[in-house]
Amino acid sequence: xxxxxxxxxxxxxxxxxxxxxxxxxxxxxxxxxxxxxxxxxxxxxxxxxxxxxxxxxxxxxxxxxxxxxxxxxxxxxxxxxxxxxxxxxxxxxxxxxxxxxxxxxxxxxxxxxxxxxxxxxxxxxxxxxxxxxxxxxxxxxxxxxxxxxxxxxxxxxxxxxxxxxxxxxxxxxxxxxxxxxxxxxxxxxxxxxxxxxxxxxxxxxxxxxxxxxxxxxxxxxxxxxxxxxxxxxxxxxxxxxxxxxxxxxxxxxxxx
Amino acid sequence: xxxxxxxxxxxxxxxxxxxxxxxxxxxxxxxxxxxxxxxxxxxxxxxxxxxxxxxxxxxxxxxxxxxxxxxxxxxxxxxxxxxxxxxxxxxxxxxxxxxxxxxxxxxxxxxxxxxxxxxxxxxxxxxxxxxxxxxxxxxxxxxxxxxxxxxxxxxxxxxxxxxxxxxxxxxxxxxxxxxxxxxxxxxxxxxxxxxxxxxxxxxxxxxxxxxxxxxxxxxxxxxxxxxxxxxxxxxxxxxxxxxxxxxxxxxxxxxxxxxxxxxxxxxxxxxxxxxxxx
Numbered sequence: 001x002x003x004x005x006x007x008x009x010x011x012x013x014x015x016x017x018x019x020x021x022x023x024x025x026x027x028x029x030x031x032x033x034x035x036x037x038x039x040x041x042x043x044x045x046x047x048x049x050x051x052x053x054x055x056x057x058x059x060x061x062x063x064x065x066x067x068x069x070x071x072x073x074x075x076x077x078x079x080x081x082x083x084x085x086x087x088x089x090x091x092x093x094x095x096x097x098x099x100x101x102x103x104x105x106x107x108x109x110x111x112x113x114x115x116x117x118x119x120x121x122x123x124x125x126x127x128x129x130x131x132x133x134x135x136x137x138x139x140x141x142x143x144x145x146x147x148x149x150x151x152x153x154x155x156x157x158x159x160x161x162x163x164x165x166x167x168x169x170x171x172x173x174x175x176x177x178x179x180x181x182x183x184x185x186x187x188x189x190x191x192x193x194x195x196x197x198x199x200x201x202x203x204x205x206x207x208x209x210x211x212x213x214x215x216x217x218x219x220x221x222x223x224x225x226x227x228x229x230x231x232x233x234x235x236x237x238x239x240x241x242x243x244x245x246x247x248x249x250x251x252x253x254x255x256x
Numbered sequence: 257x258x259x260x261x262x263x264x265x266x267x268x269x270x271x272x273x274x275x276x277x278x279x280x281x282x283x284x285x286x287x288x289x290x291x292x293x294x295x296x297x298x299x300x301x302x303x304x305x306x307x308x309x310x311x312x313x314x315x316x317x318x319x320x321x322x323x324x325x326x327x328x329x330x331x332x333x334x335x336x337x338x339x340x341x342x343x344x345x346x347x348x349x350x351x352x353x354x355x356x357x358x359x360x361x362x363x364x365x366x367x368x369x370x371x372x373x374x375x376x377x378x379x380x381x382x383x384x385x386x387x388x389x390x391x392x393x394x395x396x397x398x399x400x401x402x403x404x405x406x407x408x409x410x411x412x413x414x415x416x417x418x419x420x421x422x423x424x425x426x427x428x429x430x431x432x433x434x435x436x437x438x439x440x441x442x443x444x445x446x447x448x449x450x451x452x453x454x455x456x457x458x459x460x461x462x463x464x465x466x467x468x469x470x471x472x473x474x475x476x477x478x479x480x481x482x483x484x485x486x487x488x489x490x491x492x493x494x495x496x497x498x499x500x501x502x503x504x505x506x507x508x509x510x511x512x513x514x515x516x517x518x519x520x521x522x523x524x525x526x527x528x529x530x531x532x533x534x
Contacts, residue, residue: 158437198426
């Protein structure tokens with residue numbers, strides 16, 4: 001039986017969910033992590049680097065929620081800081097320079113809302129990512145594999161295609177936030193999830209996303225599903241003249 | 257338990273009924289500046305609606321701003337209407353009320369304007385229209401503003417004011433950030449100038465997109481400019497945050513704003529930038 005929106009929200013946040021680390025290291029045959037963003041600090045919530053995807057060098061950017069408690073705290077439970085977004089933009093521009101496609105993997109409750117994040121320009125960092133991604137002359141594909149939290153997710157999901165694992169969500173705010181605004185009661189999150197249209201199925205119907213990937217319990221199979229679709233789509237996008245690619249990307253968002 | 261039958265009370269029956277008398281009494285005889293707490297006789301506020309002490313600009317509608325900002329204006333896209341995609345309870349009524357009050361179809365006014373000899377694309381977000389939130393029509397109007405201005409090789413000036421995404425429109429509101437940004441980028445690639453004027457409040461998804469994509473970024477004194485809401489930050493940090501964390505002046509000192517400009521100087525400043533800045 002199909003899962004309810006509330007069940008999908010719970011599954012997207014489940015402890016046993018595949019991690020950004022796992023995806024990066026099992027999808028690519030060789031991965032070298034790169035840390036620099038050139039802006040004062042590194043943000044461990046964003047894993048970035050270059051790896052080989054079926055023998056082809058690609059730039060990979062993945063949000064990771066962390067493993068141990070200490071790791072989770074360091075990564076703000078998968079909420080990137082401005083430095084994380086600036087690192088990802090630095091890597092995307094580098095990818096464009098060397099004609100490497102970009103693969104993004106997103107699982108975030110949202111961009112980190114802390115004092116320091118405000119002081120270092122969280123809004124500006126996200127704004128620059130979205131602005132630049134619209135015209136980078138290389139294919140950019142995003143897979144949302146858990147939570148797709150608002151602008152913090154969009155900052156890595158405004159390229160050519162967006163795919164979602166079946167147990168993931170993509171929304172303007174959390175169901176808890178929505179319920180607390182609408183009914184002043186965050187415990188009615190399940191009801192909120194129903195009306196928010198945040199499930200992969202709802203989003204595909206609105207053409208917000210390009211497709212849904214099955215998500216069996218075995219993480220190796222999940223990676224295989226991601227692998228298959230990325231290989232297929234990447235080869236299509238790489239055949240396109242850059243001009244057509246960018247025109248298609250513009251149209252993708254223009255219709256909303 | 258009611259002590260008196262409601263219909264027998266004076267308030268319900270007599271006072272409220274005299275609408276004519278009510279209308280003669282000004283709503284707000286006194287205005288208190290929310291920033292420096294100076295109290296001003298409302299009648300003493302001029303067309304610019306700024307605090308005489310700290311120059312904070314009170315929240316004004318887009319049409320009020322238009323009155324003193326430009327010499328000529330031709331409005332675009334007054335006919336676009338949003339649809340209630342999520343069937344959000346009470347959204348239709350909320351929209352109708354905002355439309356009636358602001359004389360706008362959504363939270364932004366767009367068109368072509370002239371200041372002196374300078375012709376440009378102009379957008380003014382309206383903080384009195386559902387706190388200037390970013391709905392589909394808002395995004396569409398701003399996108400068209402950039403597309404038309406690119407076609408006509410005109411610079412763009414955009415006054416931002418927004419509580420962020422419009423949650424009644426869900427994910428479609430988020431998509432506006434990508435749609436507008438792509439149009440801003442094309443305008444920029446055509447070598448055209450984009451000047452942003454941040455006004456109170458500019459937050460959330462608007463800050464995280466076109467408010468922070470200008471070539472030159474101005475702000476009004478003490479305008480609130482930020483990404484996350486104060487309450488959200490305090491809950492995350494488990495402590496109070498500085499009162500001025502999201503003041504335009506703080507962002508200026510952190511290097512995110514070029515200049516703070518008082519309302520009475522905006523017209524002249526924009527004219528200069530349109531002439532020499534792009």
